Amino acid sequence: xxxxTQNPRYLITVTGKKLTVTCSQNMNHEYMSWYRQDPGLGxxxxxxxxxxxxxxxxxVPEGYKVSRKEKRNFPLILESPSPNQTSLYxxxxxxxxxxxxxxxxxxxxxRLTVL
Amino acid sequence: xxxxxxxxxxxxxxxxxxxxPCNHSTISGNEYVYWYRQIHSxxxxxxxxxxxNNETNEMASLIITEDRKSSTLILPHAxxxxxxxxxxxxxxxxxxxxxxxxxEGTQLxxxx
Numbered sequence: 489x490x491x492x493t494q495n496p497r498y499l500i501t502v503t504g505k506k507l508t509v510t511c512s513q514n515m516n517h518e519y520m521s522w523y524r525q526d527p528g529l530g531x532x533x534x535x536x537x538x539x540x541x542x543x544x545x546x547x548v549p550e551g552y553k554v555s556r557k558e559k560r561n562f563p564l565i566l567e568s569p570s571p572n573q574t575s576l577y578x579x580x581x582x583x584x585x586x587x588x589x590x591x592x593x594x595x596x597x598x599r600l601t602v603l
Numbered sequence: 604x605x606x607x608x609x610x611x612x613x614x615x616x617x618x619x620x621x622x623x624p625c626n627h628s629t630i631s632g633n634e635y636v637y638w639y640r641q642i643h644s645x646x647x648x649x650x651x652x653x654x655x656n657n658e659t660n661e662m663a664s665l666i667i668t669e670d671r672k673s674s675t676l677i678l679p680h681a682x683x684x685x686x687x688x689x690x691x692x693x694x695x696x697x698x699x700x701x702x703x704x705x706x707e708g709t710q711l712x713x714x715x
Contacts, residue, residue, distance in 0.1 A: 492646075519701065521701075521703065523705070525644075528707065529707070530690075530704075530705050530706050530707040530708065531647070531690070531704075531705035532704070532705075533702065533703055533704065536701050536702065536703075538701055544701070544702075546702060546703075547702075547704065576644055578646055578647070580646075580647075584697055585697065589696065589697075590635065590637075590652075590694055590696060590697075591637070591649050591652065592637075592639070592647070592649065592703075593649070594646030594647045594648070595646050596645060596646050597644060597645065597646055599644075
């Protein structure tokens with residue numbers, strides 16, 4: 489089944505303890521992106537990647553890192569999480585060309601709580 | 604990317620058509636209109652997209668005005684399961700459509 493898989497789905501952690509949220513897609517998509525969703529603020533883009541080793545900042549990149557060493561994986565790294573990073577996170581991917589180009593497929597979401 | 608404006612909320616009776624408007628008055632010639640929906644806190648789901656012609660698929664219809672400054676998503680026979688937040692975004696084709704912004708969308712409530 490074509491999908492975007494995020495892990496963990498739920499996580500409670502403490503301030504300053506490094507964590508990684510993984511994202512993997514099995515559709516050979518070039519484009520991958522991370523969003524956070526907070527009440528009243530819609531979906532805000534954190535980082536995106538246009539292909540392997542090509543990443544760029546979105547609207548709210550502060551406090552986050554990403555890497556794209558393989559086409560299928562795009563992990564989101566919080567080096568020193570803080571309570572204001574408590575949020576619902578979504579990973580998404582798409583092709584750039586061909587049938588279905590630029591149609592985003594989203595993961596199920598990762599709910600992160602930082603105490 | 605062009606910005607979109609949507610009403611915060613709408614109600615619709617079950618079995619009736621739901622018409623969700625979206626304003627994108629600054630849309631560029633190479634930007635497509637995309638609609639997604641999000642049920643509760645699940646991952647957003649793609650519904651439909653179009654450039655300038657009206658489009659229809661098994662989920663919905665998309666009507667884009669001739670000047671392309673606005674569009675309407677139509678759910679022809681809304682059911683309770685269509686209650687969700689609906690997002691309208693515009694995105695250029697190809698690699699220029701990389702930086703994306705989703706607004707707050709429209710909360711559609713379908714009432715029995």
